[in-house]
Amino acid sequence: MAARPPLVALKDVRLQDGPRPLFDGVDLAVEPRSRAALVGRNGAGKSTLMKVVMGLIEPDSGDRSVQSSTRFAYVPQEPVITGATLLDYASSGEAEPWTAEAWL
Template sequence: MAPPLLLLQDIRLAIGGKPLLEGVELSVSARERLCLVGRNGSGKSTLLKIAAGMVEADGGTRFVQPSTTVRYLPQEPDLSGFETTLSYVEAGLAPGDEPHRARLLLETLGLTGDEPTGQLSGGEGRRAALARVLAPEPDILLL
């Protein structure tokens, strides 16, 4: 059995002194699809941000296999600071990624890449954000 690409062990996080996550375990192997289910405010998004390396847990261990790419799709994407959807998606690429994938994914999702980010509808912004996380062809995609 292959080792997991991502492993969270005994993750703990408190917000304002109140425990949000206690003893959380998560293992993600290649080609797995997982779903987190819980009430609003139960820590689902926070756990995904910990898995993505965007939030530091108070305790526990986060391990990602070397060379594994992890991308997180935020609930409310922030496209400010980018003139067009193409520049926003291209900014999500790492060295060695295929730059043509940015426009290809935007077009697949019904955008041209030339849309001014300040004039996007909520749905268009979400499609641009989806293109941004998919363009680098991540090993793990957190939605």
């Protein structure tokens, strides 16, 4: 049986924040039906790397490839909360008000 290509892959990715290098030479491949965890100290760049993987941030160099059927779900660390109340925010998307109340 032939190996399937990875859902998402990074090859020799490099990213800097001004003069400070965040990543240099990152290689990553997430295979179909695999489980992965990203572990590191606070401020190590885990969230930034995930943004590169999802295509929210472009690396300074290197390649990123994603299978066309791949979907990402992302919950930002610091969401922009809009609305007068938390219930307004929770129901501002596609959620019905009763569903938003149950979540809260």
